[in-house]
Amino acid sequence: MENISFYVDDKEVIIDVDPSTRLLDVLRIKLHITGVKEGCGEGACGACSVIVDGVCYDSCLTPVANVIGKHITTIEGFRNTPQYRIIADAFADFGASQCGFCTPGMILNTYTLLKKNPHPTEEEVRVALSGNLCRCTGYNAIVKAVLDIAENGGDIEW
Amino acid sequence: MVKHYIPSTLKEALEVLDKHDCYIMAGGTDLMVVKHQRSGLIPNFDKDVCYISNLEELQYIFEDEKGVHIGAGTKFSDIEENELVPEILKQIIHELASPNIRNMATMAGNIANASPAGDSIVGLYLLDAELELVNINGSRMMPIKDFIFGVRKIHREKNELIKEIFIPHHDDLNTYWRKVGSRAAESISKITFAGGYEVENGKVKDLRMAFGSVSITCVRDRKTEEKYIGMSVEELHNHVEDIIKDMGKFVTPITDQRSTKEYRYKVAMNILKDFILTIE
Numbered sequence: 001m002e003n004i005s006f007y008v009d010d011k012e013v014i015i016d017v018d019p020s021t022r023l024l025d026v027l028r029i030k031l032h033i034t035g036v037k038e039g040c041g042e043g044a045c046g047a048c049s050v051i052v053d054g055v056c057y058d059s060c061l062t063p064v065a066n067v068i069g070k071h072i073t074t075i076e077g078f079r080n081t082p083q084y085r086i087i088a089d090a091f092a093d094f095g096a097s098q099c100g101f102c103t104p105g106m107i108l109n110t111y112t113l114l115k116k117n118p119h120p121t122e123e124e125v126r127v128a129l130s131g132n133l134c135r136c137t138g139y140n141a142i143v144k145a146v147l148d149i150a151e152n153g154g155d156i157e158w
Numbered sequence: 159m160v161k162h163y164i165p166s167t168l169k170e171a172l173e174v175l176d177k178h179d180c181y182i183m184a185g186g187t188d189l190m191v192v193k194h195q196r197s198g199l200i201p202n203f204d205k206d207v208c209y210i211s212n213l214e215e216l217q218y219i220f221e222d223e224k225g226v227h228i229g230a231g232t233k234f235s236d237i238e239e240n241e242l243v244p245e246i247l248k249q250i251i252h253e254l255a256s257p258n259i260r261n262m263a264t265m266a267g268n269i270a271n272a273s274p275a276g277d278s279i280v281g282l283y284l285l286d287a288e289l290e291l292v293n294i295n296g297s298r299m300m301p302i303k304d305f306i307f308g309v310r311k312i313h314r315e316k317n318e319l320i321k322e323i324f325i326p327h328h329d330d331l332n333t334y335w336r337k338v339g340s341r342a343a344e345s346i347s348k349i350t351f352a353g354g355y356e357v358e359n360g361k362v363k364d365l366r367m368a369f370g371s372v373s374i375t376c377v378r379d380r381k382t383e384e385k386y387i388g389m390s391v392e393e394l395h396n397h398v399e400d401i402i403k404d405m406g407k408f409v410t411p412i413t414d415q416r417s418t419k420e421y422r423y424k425v426a427m428n429i430l431k432d433f434i435l436t437i438e
């Protein structure tokens with residue numbers, strides 16, 4: 001066990017854990033942030049996505065030692081931002097969320113995409129979301145929602 | 159009880175490795191999959207672990223007159239975006255795993271994992287990349303083709319880590335990349351092929367061919383390549399069946415859950431043919 005500290009949704013966290021513990025387990029079990037989902041547990045579905053210092057990671061493959069001192073944003077922190085509102089509204093308008101299991105990961109990856117590239121092409125959207133699996137929507141609704149934000153999202157600062 | 163070491167400098171890391179037989183944890187995208195047990199349980203490490211992902215000293219890309227130097231801790235996404243990096247490596251990385259994994263994983267980890275399906279390895283063989291291995295006493299350089307000698311088998315001493323990947327300049331080499339997988343993203347390769355050529359005054363000045371996933375290690379053979387260097391482009395095209403025969407000797411794929419050996423062989427040879435015929 002080791003004292004490990006980092007920031008989650010702007011709050012400093014110091015916990016005593018085995019450094020190889022998956023970040024996903026720390027978030028869900030120790031910190032009760034269950035908005036972060038576990039799908040495959042092996043890096044193949046993106047349900048466990050979180051933002052680490054500005055880019056998305058699969059938290060199921062991240063040993064907590066790798067995020068020491070870093071800033072993590074989960075869907076539960078992100079949902080309090082105006083950027084979240086825009087993405088969530090577009091997802092609702094286009095029917096881009098059905099069971100919702102993939103949605104936290106989809107939303108965070110949409111955000112990191114738009115932050116880097118506010119006007120992506122359809123191809124760029126598909127590439128950016130290629131690590132996020134969805135068993136319900138067939139993807140087209142999600143891609144349309146993201147493209148709609150890119151076109152009609154106004155002047156928001158991503 | 160296994161111990162976990164989280165060094166804050168490269169020197170500290172090398173001291174740890176000198177005293178303890180450790181797993182080196184970089185991005186974790188291979189190690190965490192292999193050692194995972196069940197949600198809620200800590201991964202099942204049977205030896206100590208040394209975490210190097212946060213060592214800033216290992217995160218750099220620069221060039222000098224000889225080539226490009228990539229620090230072992232540099233993540234794939236940073237390599238892909240760097241203008242000094244050869245185009246073929248960018249292409250390879252763009253199709254490797256998924257965006258999230260590219261944000262976490264390192265090329266050094268891809269090399270050290272020494273999977274026959276390690277995509278970056280094929281590009282690095284093509285470009286004659288070398289690795290800098292360091293321990294507390296110093297460092298040595300080793301060509302990647304000598305470093306990997308089998309499935310998950312590498313010439314690393316227990317107290318060493320890969321510090322850097324060095325790619326000699328190849329400004330005039332035209333390159334070609336094909337990856338055959340089950341789908342566009344996140345698929346482990348069934349076959350990969352990296353090709354390179356230079357043509358000057360209608361003559362083949364350099365020719366390079368490297369296959370991944372078709373044998374225990376990446377396949378490249380300089381002797382075979384040299385046989386065809388010096389030919390005119392037309393002669394080269396006329397020899398395409400001979401090239402297929404020559405390279406075919408090294409292409410010894412297996413049947414596994416991803417594909418059959420017959421499929422792999424046939425597709426590999428079709429790709430090789432396409433590469434040769436695109437040379438002009």
Ligand SMILES: Cc1cc2nc3c(=O)[nH]c(=O)nc-3n(C[C@@H](O)[C@@H](O)[C@H](O)COP(=O)(O)OP(=O)(O)OC[C@H]3O[C@@H](n4cnc5c(N)ncnc54)[C@H](O)[C@@H]3O)c2cc1C
Nearest residue numbers: 043182184185186187188189255264267268270276277320
């Ligand atoms: C869903 C999924 C899809 C994938 N798709 C692909 C794909 O399409 N193509 C592909 O090639 N790979 C793919 N991979 C594997 C790829 O992510 C890894 O090979 C990655 O590059 C390993 O880097 P890492 O930093 O995560 O290494 P780690 O998992 O941390 O380490 C891997 C190995 O390298 C050793 N190591 C790491 N750094 C060093 C160093 N500096 N010196 C010495 N040893 C070191 C470790 O000890 C370990 O043995 C995929 C993985 C997943 C989970």
Ligand code: FES
Nearest residue numbers: 039040041046060
């Ligand atoms: S749970 Fe992490 S990628 Fe599927």
Ligand code: FES
Nearest residue numbers: 098099134135136
């Ligand atoms: S909405 Fe059900 S998995 Fe995407």
